[in-house]
Amino acid sequence: GDSVTQMEGPVTLSEEAFLTINCTYTATGYPSLFWYVQYPGEGLQLLLKATKADDKGSNKGFEATYRKETTSFHLEKGSVQVSDSAVYFCALSDRDLNYGGSQGNLIFGKGTKLSVKP
């Protein structure tokens, strides 16, 4: 079945460091890909998404490019801040070209905890 694998944490960085969180997926069909962020004690918020190959999602300085050839959707940020400390989840949703069959539910990775030190 479809699955998402993301790098295990925790990841600890100093402020202004470069961030990469790896995410790879296995899916049939043509999935949409998402990154969600969860701050302590809260629900998940959508950070960015991409719906087809070579699309780049971006938001708040974070970026991720949908790479079909490597089945990857790695999250990057050039300069992290203390306020970026959170758990980051990669997710996929299978997209049904023929509008039938697939439920379109999200499948999540296990999450990567990021801690940014001042």
Next chain:
Amino acid sequence: DGGITQSPKYLFRKEGQNVTLSCEQNLNHDAMYWYRQDPGQGLRLIYYSQIVNDFQKGDIAEGYSVSREKKESFPLTVTSAQKNPTAFYLCASSIRGRDRRKDNEQFFGPGTRLTVL
């Protein structure tokens, strides 16, 4: 402002008791979802509903029940049959119901932390 509300934020229950978690959305979304989150395990789907008066089991439905009598509401009951109910429960909704052409981005509520004493 539109959004998803979950109540209560913290919930304590004695072993052997049923408890119901509330989830309400005013986004006019067709689909609603319940997830369970445990440390280091990501999110696991309990139940989902794509339309009023219909719902489907997710990956870990045993010991849980739901209803979808109104579009806005999708309460989750954790029954005494659930062996290990202590967890963080998240409700979500999306505009996509059975129309596969619609976006499937999910919006999440703030969560309810259930502790069984």
